[in-house]
Amino acid sequence: MELVGIFKYLYELLADSGLPEVWVELIGLVAAAVMVFGLLALIALFLVWWERKVSAHIQQRFGPMLTGWHGWRQTIADALKLLQKEDITPTTADRPVYYWAPIIAFVAAFAAYVVIPFGEGLIVADLNVGILFIVAITTFTIISLLMAGWGSNNKYALLGGMRSAAQVVSYEVPMVVSILAVIVFAGSLSMVQIVESQELIYQWYIFRLPFGPIAFVTYIIAATAETNRTPFDIPEAEQELVAGFNVEYSGMKFAMFFLAEFVNVFTVSAIGTTLFLGGWQGPWLPSWVWFFIKTFALVFVFMWFRWTYPRLRVDQLMEFSWKFLVPLSFANLILAGLMKYSGWFNW
Amino acid sequence: MGGLRTEEFQVNMGPHHPSTHGVCRFILTMDGEVIVRAVPVIGYLHRALEKICENRTYPQCIPVLDRFEYCTAMSCNQVFALAAEKLAGLEVPERAEYLRVIMLELNRIASHLIWFGTTSLDLGAITPFLYGFREREDILDLFEMTCGQRLTYNYIRVGGVAKDIPPEFIPKCRKFLDTFDHKVDDYERVLTENPIFVVRNKDIGIIPPELGISYGVSGPSLRASGVRYDLRRDDPYSIYDRFKFNIPVRQNGDCYDRYMVRIQEMRESAKIVRQAIEQIPEGEITAKVSINFKPPAGEVYSRIENSRGEMGAYVQSPGNSKKPLRVKLRGGSYNQLQIMPELVKGHKIADVVAIMASLDIIMPEVDR
Numbered sequence: 015m016e017l018v019g020i021f022k023y024l025y026e027l028l029a030d031s032g033l034p035e036v037w038v039e040l041i042g043l044v045a046a047a048v049m050v051f052g053l054l055a056l057i058a059l060f061l062v063w064w065e066r067k068v069s070a071h072i073q074q075r076f077g078p079m080l081t082g083w084h085g086w087r088q089t090i091a092d093a094l095k096l097l098q099k100e101d102i103t104p105t106t107a108d109r110p111v112y113y114w115a116p117i118i119a120f121v122a123a124f125a126a127y128v129v130i131p132f133g134e135g136l137i138v139a140d141l142n143v144g145i146l147f148i149v150a151i152t153t154f155t156i157i158s159l160l161m162a163g164w165g166s167n168n169k170y171a172l173l174g175g176m177r178s179a180a181q182v183v184s185y186e187v188p189m190v191v192s193i194l195a196v197i198v199f200a201g202s203l204s205m206v207q208i209v210e211s212q213e214l215i216y217q218w219y220i221f222r223l224p225f226g227p228i229a230f231v232t233y234i235i236a237a238t239a240e241t242n243r244t245p246f247d248i249p250e251a252e253q254e255l256v257a258g259f260n261v262e263y264s265g266m267k268f269a270m271f272f273l274a275e276f277v278n279v280f281t282v283s284a285i286g287t288t289l290f291l292g293g294w295q296g297p298w299l300p301s302w303v304w305f306f307i308k309t310f311a312l313v314f315v316f317m318w319f320r321w322t323y324p325r326l327r328v329d330q331l332m333e334f335s336w337k338f339l340v341p342l343s344f345a346n347l348i349l350a351g352l353m354k355y356s357g358w359f360n361w
Numbered sequence: 362m363g364g365l366r367t368e369e370f371q372v373n374m375g376p377h378h379p380s381t382h383g384v385c386r387f388i389l390t391m392d393g394e395v396i397v398r399a400v401p402v403i404g405y406l407h408r409a410l411e412k413i414c415e416n417r418t419y420p421q422c423i424p425v426l427d428r429f430e431y432c433t434a435m436s437c438n439q440v441f442a443l444a445a446e447k448l449a450g451l452e453v454p455e456r457a458e459y460l461r462v463i464m465l466e467l468n469r470i471a472s473h474l475i476w477f478g479t480t481s482l483d484l485g486a487i488t489p490f491l492y493g494f495r496e497r498e499d500i501l502d503l504f505e506m507t508c509g510q511r512l513t514y515n516y517i518r519v520g521g522v523a524k525d526i527p528p529e530f531i532p533k534c535r536k537f538l539d540t541f542d543h544k545v546d547d548y549e550r551v552l553t554e555n556p557i558f559v560v561r562n563k564d565i566g567i568i569p570p571e572l573g574i575s576y577g578v579s580g581p582s583l584r585a586s587g588v589r590y591d592l593r594r595d596d597p598y599s600i601y602d603r604f605k606f607n608i609p610v611r612q613n614g615d616c617y618d619r620y621m622v623r624i625q626e627m628r629e630s631a632k633i634v635r636q637a638i639e640q641i642p643e644g645e646i647t648a649k650v651s652i653n654f655k656p657p658a659g660e661v662y663s664r665i666e667n668s669r670g671e672m673g674a675y676v677q678s679p680g681n682s683k684k685p686l687r688v689k690l691r692g693g694s695y696n697q698l699q700i701m702p703e704l705v706k707g708h709k710i711a712d713v714v715a716i717m718a719s720l721d722i723i724m725p726e727v728d729r
Contacts, residue, residue, distance in 0.1 A: 073491040169372055173394075173710075244485055245557050322551070324558050325485025327711045328394060 017302055018135035046138045050127050058276040062089045065276075065317055072321045099265035104166060107262065111165030115158045116263065116270035122154030123274040126281045129205050133294045133302030137206060144205035145197065148285060149190055152240070155278065156182040159259050162271070166262035174258025177328055181239055181246065184332055188339035189236035192229040195343070195350035196289045199225075209293030220290040225350040230290045232343045234315070237282035239331070241275065243316055245323040246331060283312035369397055374713065376405050382479060383724030385698070387713065394709045399702040406728040414688040419445045419519055419654050422688070426674075427513035430692055430726040432475050435461075435468040436667045438517035441688075443598060443663040444676040445519040448656035454645040457521035458600045463534070463637045464504070464516060465599075465665075466630040470541075471500040472668040473627045480620065480718040481552060484561055489551050496544050499537045506530060519654060521647025531638055538638075541631050549624060562617035566704040566716035569614065576703070577696035580670030582720050585622045586614030592666035603640070604633045616719035623721070626668075655683055669693035669721050692726030 029038050063078070063086060070077030078085025103112060129144035131137040141147055156179055163175015196219050200208045212218045220230045239246035260271045287293055287308040296304035326334065375386035384405035390398040410429055414422045426441050427434040439461060446453060453461075478493035501511045507526050508516040516523050552558045568578060570586045583590060591608045593601040609625035611618035658680025664673040670693020677687040697720040705713045 069487070073488050074495060075491065169370070247485065321488050323486060324481065324552070324555065324561060325711075326557055327561055327709055329709065330560055 017133060017300070021136075043138075050138060051124060054124060054127060054277055054280070055273070057280055058273045059089045059093065061276040061280060061313065062092070062272075064313075065320075068314065068317045069321045072318075093269065096265055096269040101265040101267060102262075104168070104262050106167040108165045108167060111161045112262075113165075115161035115165055116267040116274075117158075118161065119155055119158035119274040120270045122151055122158065123277040123281065125151045125154075127284075130281075130284050131205050131209055131288065131293060132305055133300065136294075136302055140204060140206045143203045145193060145203050145208070145285075145289075148281075149186075149193070152278070152281065153182070153186065155240075155274070158274075162263070163259040166259075168262050171259050171261045174261070178242060178259060180328070181242075181331060184335040185236040185239035185246075185339070188232050188335060188343040189240060191340070191343040191347050192232040192236065193285075193289060195225055195229045195347045198347065198350045198354055205288055205293075209288055209295060212292045213295055215292065218290065218292040218295075222353075225346050225353060226290070228342065228346045229350070230286070232339055232346065233286060233290065234312075235339060236335075237286065238316060238319060239335070241278045241282055241316070243279065244320040245326050247320075247325060279313055279316055280309065283309045283316065286312050367392070372710070374710075376402075382717070382722060385717075385722065385724050385727070387701075389710065389713070391710065396705050396708055396710065396713065399705045399713070401698055401701055403698065403724075403727050406724045408725075408729065410729045411688045411690060414685060416684065418683040419656070419685065420650075422685070423518060424513065424515040426690075427515055428725065429690055429729060430667070430669070430672070430694075430723060431512055432472040432723055433468045433668050434512065434514050435464045435517060436665060436672055438514065439465055439599075440663055440665050440667075440672050440674045441676070442517050442519050443665065444661050444674045445654070445656060447661040447663055448659055448676060448678050449519075449654070451520050451648050451650070453521055453599075453648055455600075455642055456525075456644040457646045457648075459637050459641040460522045460526065460646065461517055461599055462601065462604070463634055463641075464507075464514075464522075466633045466637070467500050467503060467534075469630045469668045470627050470634075471497045473623050473630075474500075476623060476668070476718075476721045477548060477627075480721075483714045483718040484558065486552065486555075486558070489548060492544070492548060492551070496537075496541065503530060503534055503537070506533075518647065518650075520650035521645070523647075525646050534634070534638060538631050538635050542628060545624065545627055553621070553624070559617060561711075561715055562620060562719070563615060564613075565616045565708065565712050566719065567613065567615045568700065568704065572703065573614070573700070576700040578670065578693075578700055579696065580667065580693050581609075581622045581626060582619055582670065582693075582697055584609065585611045585618035587612045592664060592671060596664065598663070598665055601633075604636045606630075606633050616715050619719040619721075653683060655681055664691070667693060669723060669726065670697065690729055692729070694720075694722045694724070694726040698722050698727050 025042055028041060033041075066077045066088065067084070078088035081087040081091055103109065126148045128138045129141050129147050131140075159178040159182075160175045163171045163173075163178075166172075196208065197203060199219065199222065200211045202208060202211070215221065219226045260268060263271060284305075287305060291308045291312075294301035294305040299307075369390050369392050372389045372391055373386065374389055376384040386402040386405065388400045388402060389396055408428065410425060413425050417425065423438050423441055426437040429437040445451075474493040474497040478490035481487075481489035481493075504514060504516075505511050507530060508514050508524055510516070568582065568586045570583075570588050573583050573586050574588065579590070587610060589608060589610050592598070594608060606629045607625075609622045609629065611622055656678045658678055660675065660677040662673060662675045664671050666672075671691065672693060673691035675687070675689040675691075676685050679686040701717065701720070701722075704716050708716070
């Protein structure tokens with residue numbers, strides 16, 4: 015069942031109702047935004063629960079079992095609990111900075127979904143600079159981390175904020191360059207066109223040997239670092255920095271960071287799906303189902319990393335990025351360019 | 362035009378910090394992420410155990426000393442019982458000696474499993490922690506079926522042990538030993554060959570052998586620096602001279618070697634337990650010890666090889682008294698904590714955690 019048909023039908027109903035055209039467009043956009051927001055909030059809640067279950071099963075436990083079937087209501091309970099918690103602001107905090115940090119993190123995490131195609135035609139706005147928009151908007155997260163670290167006026171938080179600044183900047187480079195390799199081949203920055211260029215399974219960029227797999231692995235590694243997850247979860251290394259940048263946050267502000275983190279995991283997985291795994295393309299099932307299957311599979315990979323690996327040290331992390339990933343991704347970009355230019359690989 | 366003005370700053374690590382294992386506190390002077398100076402602050406867990414012992418009879422001291430180093434309470438029992446027996450010249454029945462060795466070595470494994478779990482946790486890998494605790498649970502079950510306790514056993518008494526093992530103990534223990542080696546293989550697969558783990562531990566916190574000896578470091582932490590020194594072999598107590606086992610030694614003295622030594626030690630301990638189970642004779646489990654146990658006047662120092670190094674008890678008896686005149690305890694962790702400032706200088710804050718984890722410091726043993 016293609017969802018896009020339903021949306022089109024609803025939109026036509028709205029258009030036929032006699033409202034001025036500006037209003038129709040506005041209502042359509044707001045409706046799309048609300049739907050995406052609601053969907054993502056649900057996904058974030060689901061991911062929190064899923065992460066608990068995945069970690070539990072990797073560690074030979076059961077995880078939450080008491081709240082509903084296999085504890086499915088656990089996250090809802092957690093969210094309600096966090097809503098009720100007292101919102102503490104340290105007296106020494108830089109108030110405006112402290113206040114805005116979680117909001118920026120939250121907004122930046124959600125804004126990327128404007129250009130992510132959830133299925134054929136299921137996209138809020140098909141910008142012609144789609145992937146560039148995503149790269150730009152997700153970088154906002156780092157500002158929020160720095161603001162949180164600085165605003166809390168806490169040494170551990172500041173160290174955490176600084177670390178994450180260094181980390182995200184370093185890993186932004188290989189991530190963007192590995193994305194560039196795909197763009198070179200697709201010949202477009204639009205997310206929809208990138209997906210359309212990989213209609214059959216051997217056209218997926220992950221299978222375009224030899225540059226595809228390298229770009230994919232580089233992307234996954236850099237994305238793990240971008241989302242601050244193990245083995246690159248240095249900004250919030252509990253054992254060293256207690257909790258890193260969000261140590262002073264409580265209640266709903268903390269929940270916003272927490273949700274933003276999970277939305278970010280979903281974002282990088284969705285981008286990975288779109289760029290390398292053929293996006294919504296797939297036989298038999300509706301396109302949006304394929305998109306979600308692939309994305310959740312990638313999310314699972316990130317969770318798998320997290321519950322298996324130890325953490326790198328901050329300088330080793332930098333070394334790994336600048337001395338290995340960056341040269342590799344640039345070489346890969348050149349390779350992709352040569353392949354494209356030679357024209358032999360354009361199946 | 363000068364460079365940027367930089368400042369050293371101080372960070373308080375602990376006493377309530379997720380990775381300082383209990384209530385250890387470090388005052389770290391840092392230059393950015395690099396440690397310039399580290400000053401350990403101890404005493405948060407001081408319970409005056411030595412003084413308490415002066416006011417108790419010898420058998421009453423043992424449950425108090427369970428709290429001396431609660432990860433290996435059996436060793437605490439053993440070291441004090443050994444001292445009291447030396448004072449009184451008591452002969453311990455053979456079966457009791459075997460039971461002691463079984464319990465001590467199982468306890469060593471349990472203690473190393475805690476170390477394994479916390480080490481991986483401190484390095485950010487959460488899963489191995491739960492694997493370690495899963496096996497520890499089996500050992501604790503064995504202890505529980507023997508003496509009813511899971512942490513503070515009060516099992517090894519002056520002159521013998523408190524209770525004989527139940528008949529289902531040996532089959533269950535055998536079952537545990539049969540699977541344990543594979544479990545250790547599993548641990549090694551998760552951590553030993555993990556490149557991230559290796560890079561975090563290799564060449565971090567190197568203890569040169571001379572420095573280690575001068576600071577009184579002992580046990581696995583010293584054996585990782587290439588010093589083959591193990592009291593079970595060099596100053597055999599109980600019946601350790603009857604068992605065949607290797608003493609793992611590594612040469613570099615860094616965190617990774619300390620990790621490897623402890624992992625191998627778990628396998629060796631399992632070997633000892635297996636031999637002890639095969640050889641254990643029937644017989645008495647305790648010598649005849651009067652309720653009014655009064656050793657003659659004198660002083661002794663007994664020492665055993667604990668999982669955290671040499672554990673010792675100096676006991677002075679005034680003669681014709683049920684209570685010791687003075688008890689002094691030695692724990693390996695104290696010396697390992699002492700060497701920390703020396704080791705962490707010039708390392709990053711993340712390495713402090715790794716070094717501390719690899720030295721296996723436990724605070725009740727430091728503060729007593």
